[in-house]
Amino acid sequence: MASAFSWMSWTAPVAIFFACVALMLVGMTIWEVRSPTIERKGFLPMRTTRGDRLFIGLLSAAYINLAWVGLTDLDQWYAAVLGLLALLVIMRKG
Known part of the structure; x- marks a missing residue:
């Protein structure tokens, strides 16, 4: 019988992605x-907390x-960097 997560x-x-998300949640909790x-x-149209x-x-x-996946054929790492920059801007200025 196949595992529930075989897909x-x-x-x-x-694994790195999920580890980073888990570390962010632990860090934010601390x-x-x-x-x-x-x-x-900030620039977001509502009052927000760090979370x-x-x-x-x-x-x-x-x-x-x-x-990025749907609209380009470029390497996915560019999208990862762009997503990280967006996350940092929202955390800092949002």
């Missing part, structure tokens, strides 16, 4: 416990990667 391709980049966040208004901006940034990076 998933667990390659090194996939940061929140040590220094509780306050809502602030809100992380979630929006991760979604943005995912959509950038999906659009």
